[in-house]
Amino acid sequence: MYKVLLCLRYLQTRWLAMVCIVSVMLGVATLIVVNSVMNGFSTKLRDRLHGLLSDIVIEAYDYDGFLDPKAKMAKIMADPYLAKNIEAMAPTLEIFAMLQYAYHDVPFTRSIRLIGIDPQSRAKVGGFTEFLTQPERKITPSFELTPEAKARQAKNHVLDRKPAYFQELPSDPSAPPPPDPPPSKPHEPQGLIIGHAIAHFRDRTQGSDGQVKDIRALEPGDDVIITTVSGQKMSPVVDRFAVADYFRSEMSEYDSMYVFVPLDHLQKLRTMEDRVTSILVRLKDFDEAPKVIKRLKEILKNEPVEVQTWEQKQGALLAAIRVEKGILNILLFMIIGVAGFGILAIFTMIVAEKTKDIGILKALGASRFGVMQIFLGYGLLLGLVGCLLGTAMGLAITHNINEIESIIGSITGQELFPRDIYYFDKIPTDVHPMGVFFVNIGAVLIAVLFSLIPAFRAASLNPVRALRYE
Amino acid sequence: MSNLVELPPRQIANSLEATPLQGVSQILKKKPVVSVVGLTKAYRKHVHSIPVLHGVNLEVENGEFISLVGQSGSGKSTLLHLIGLLDSIDSGSIHFEGQRIDNLATSVRDKIRNEAFGFVFQFYHLLPELTALENVLLPLMIAKGPLKWLFSRSKALAQAKALLDRVGLGHRMDHKPRELSGGEMQRTALARALISKPRLLLADEPTGNLDDESGAEVIRLLRTLNREEGLTILMVTHNLEITRDTDRIVRLSKGLVVDEEVQPEA
Numbered sequence: 004m005y006k007v008l009l010c011l012r013y014l015q016t017r018w019l020a021m022v023c024i025v026s027v028m029l030g031v032a033t034l035i036v037v038n039s040v041m042n043g044f045s046t047k048l049r050d051r052l053h054g055l056l057s058d059i060v061i062e063a064y065d066y067d068g069f070l071d072p073k074a075k076m077a078k079i080m081a082d083p084y085l086a087k088n089i090e091a092m093a094p095t096l097e098i099f100a101m102l103q104y105a106y107h108d109v110p111f112t113r114s115i116r117l118i119g120i121d122p123q124s125r126a127k128v129g130g131f132t133e134f135l136t137q138p139e140r141k142i143t144p145s146f147e148l149t150p151e152a153k154a155r156q157a158k159n160h161v162l163d164r165k166p167a168y169f170q171e172l173p174s175d176p177s178a179p180p181p182p183d184p185p186p187s188k189p190h191e192p193q194g195l196i197i198g199h200a201i202a203h204f205r206d207r208t209q210g211s212d213g214q215v216k217d218i219r220a221l222e223p224g225d226d227v228i229i230t231t232v233s234g235q236k237m238s239p240v241v242d243r244f245a246v247a248d249y250f251r252s253e254m255s256e257y258d259s260m261y262v263f264v265p266l267d268h269l270q271k272l273r274t275m276e277d278r279v280t281s282i283l284v285r286l287k288d289f290d291e292a293p294k295v296i297k298r299l300k301e302i303l304k305n306e307p308v309e310v311q312t313w314e315q316k317q318g319a320l321l322a323a324i325r326v327e328k329g330i331l332n333i334l335l336f337m338i339i340g341v342a343g344f345g346i347l348a349i350f351t352m353i354v355a356e357k358t359k360d361i362g363i364l365k366a367l368g369a370s371r372f373g374v375m376q377i378f379l380g381y382g383l384l385l386g387l388v389g390c391l392l393g394t395a396m397g398l399a400i401t402h403n404i405n406e407i408e409s410i411i412g413s414i415t416g417q418e419l420f421p422r423d424i425y426y427f428d429k430i431p432t433d434v435h436p437m438g439v440f441f442v443n444i445g446a447v448l449i450a451v452l453f454s455l456i457p458a459f460r461a462a463s464l465n466p467v468r469a470l471r472y473e
Numbered sequence: 474m475s476n477l478v479e480l481p482p483r484q485i486a487n488s489l490e491a492t493p494l495q496g497v498s499q500i501l502k503k504k505p506v507v508s509v510v511g512l513t514k515a516y517r518k519h520v521h522s523i524p525v526l527h528g529v530n531l532e533v534e535n536g537e538f539i540s541l542v543g544q545s546g547s548g549k550s551t552l553l554h555l556i557g558l559l560d561s562i563d564s565g566s567i568h569f570e571g572q573r574i575d576n577l578a579t580s581v582r583d584k585i586r587n588e589a590f591g592f593v594f595q596f597y598h599l600l601p602e603l604t605a606l607e608n609v610l611l612p613l614m615i616a617k618g619p620l621k622w623l624f625s626r627s628k629a630l631a632q633a634k635a636l637l638d639r640v641g642l643g644h645r646m647d648h649k650p651r652e653l654s655g656g657e658m659q660r661t662a663l664a665r666a667l668i669s670k671p672r673l674l675l676a677d678e679p680t681g682n683l684d685d686e687s688g689a690e691v692i693r694l695l696r697t698l699n700r701e702e703g704l705t706i707l708m709v710t711h712n713l714e715i716t717r718d719t720d721r722i723v724r725l726s727k728g729l730v731v732d733e734e735v736q737p738e739a
Binding site for chain 2: 004005007008009012013015016359360362363364365366367368369370371373465466467470
């Protein structure tokens with residue numbers, strides 16, 4: 004009992020102990036905050052990647068794709084095990100392309116990834132409709148222009164006033180001449196869904212509310228010209244589309260690259276009728292993925308396709324995140340290691356200061372182990388208090404990280420979390436209770452381990468020498 | 474077998490020389506609590522050995538109040554520490570209540586120190602973080618595990634309070650040592666030494682750091698404890714004045730007992 008009493012009294016009366024507590028606290032808080040933010044990014048990234056790729060991807064080896072996706076899907080669904088486990092499938096056709104549009108009569112050209120989808124089936128595999136910006140399109144996904152978009156389209160073409168650069172586009176002599184529209188019906192371009200970051204500019208000067216503003220360069224109904232390649236000769240093909248909606252996944256890479264167009268239209272444009280580059284498969288239960296993949300590979304063994312889970316497809320990226328997180332954790336644990344050396348130094352001082360007390364305790368019958376327990380208990384107590392405060396601090400910072408970022412940003416004039424890089428509105432955080440638990444266990448262990456040497460030294464003191472210590 | 478046969482010849486001679494008849498009768502009457510035979514001790518500093526005790530023989534009888542006197546460096550504090558098992562001997566032996574104790578395992582020595590011995594030091598040696606009451610309770614806390622302590626806490630508290638009352642510090646129980654005077658600290662240390670009902674009280678210069686009045690108060694307390702409760706006390710002191718209240722004066726010089734004087738009973 005005297006050990007607990009002395010531990011508590013030493014904790015209350017030694018200001019040096021506060022230094023140990025603060026160092027453990029800061030280490031624990033830093034680890035919790037950094038891990039939570041990294042988990043937030045990682046979770047968001049995984050959610051987006053998973054959503055966009057669905058559970059399993061049946062993918063062609065090249066951009067020429069594979070033939071007859073419907074027959075393949077029918078073959079897959081004919082298998083009883085797969086039929087039982089597959090929720091939905093969606094064929095897609097993907098190709099790199101160039102996109103042009105005019106903003107205030109100034110032409111802008113971007114490289115994009117052009118994805119042909121059937122909106123209904125794509126919606127069923129997930130990771131699509133939730134990222135569309137128009138509420139009605141989230142319910143009924145389509146490439147149809149809204150009446151307002153149609154009106155804007157009509158207004159843009161009322162005088163058939165094309166921007167000068169459109170006229171300057173070199174015409175491809177090998178391309179088939181576009182069909183003349185019926186005289187009674189004006190040419191209506193296909194709608195497309197464009198990545199948010201393609202259709203908007205980021206205003207780097209912050210608004211009055213401290214938020215970064217997006218300036219829209221393309222309104223719904225505005226024209227875009229897409230140039231891609233067609234046929235085995237890879238001849239350039241050009242078509243005009245109208246913006247129907249925006250795709251905002253908050254993933255910079257996707258929002259600045261993806262443009263969705265109707266699958267059948269892209270197939271025609273590329274002269275790839277009835278060919279797709281991939282089939283996205285959504286499972287009822289992702290835990291069944293290994294078995295489903297095995298079965299799919301058996302069924303499609305003669306087809307020029309690769310079958311992978313979304314994790315296998317993004318393996319390198321996910322592994323990089325894991326490695327980065329692991330290294331960062333090791334580095335950050337060194338902060339607690341530094342705190343451990345602080346404990347070692349301070350405890351050595353405290354043992355020297357308490358030498359006489361150790362002599363008294365031994366004179367009164369305290370055992371070596373008892374004296375050792377006092378200092379080990381003291382280390383444990385410092386670790387526990389430091390961890391408790393550090394956890395509270397870390398969770399508080401994590402919970403209010405956006406407000407703190409905003410305050411620091413307004414003081415320093417430097418944006419700590421540039422939203423034009425990440426395209427997240429807020430810094431994502433995800434607190435893993437087990438992670439917090441392990442950080443705490445690690446910190447307490449370090450505190451106890453570093454108090455071991457001074458505790459052993461205290462236990463080994465000769466009582467007479469300790470009593471005579473000046 | 475009588476105690477006389479077991480005593481080292483030198484001590485018998487010393488005793489007889491001092492007060493022949495009275496000394497013999499006392500020795501025959503009382504049983505030795507502590508018996509030290511041929512005790513040697515040297516401190517080592519690097520390769521040098523500094524001998525302190527050269528073969529001390531001493532017996533402390535049950536209920537006796539002994540003053541251990543001598544010049545600085547004569548080895549009296551070292552002898553007290555060795556008897557109190559605070560240090561290890563080089564040769565010889567120490568017996569307590571008939572059992573050799575100098576060669577016991579550390580854990581048993583700790584237990585003896587905690588349960589059978591009480592210590593009072595010149596510089597009080599109270600723990601500064603604890604109150605007077607907590608300091609007094611310390612030996613009992615050391616003796617009992619957390620669970621035992623929980624069950625016996627109220628009894629121990631009552632015992633500690635009664636002791637502090639007895640030494641005149643009932644009103645200073647919650648005071649930290651820094652808030653107490655030297656005399657009060659020494660009386661607290663005395664209460665702490667008595668809490669585990671020791672069979673031997675070892676006092677190392679208990680008045681050495683006190684003014685005359687406080688010193689006299691402490692000696693008065695010791696004398697009362699010795700007379701009323703039969704507590705055996707071995708006290709190291711420089712102050713020959715206070716030795717008058719003790720039963721026997723043992724004089725050490727250069728690591729040897731050179732003289733013993735049995736005091737006439739007051």
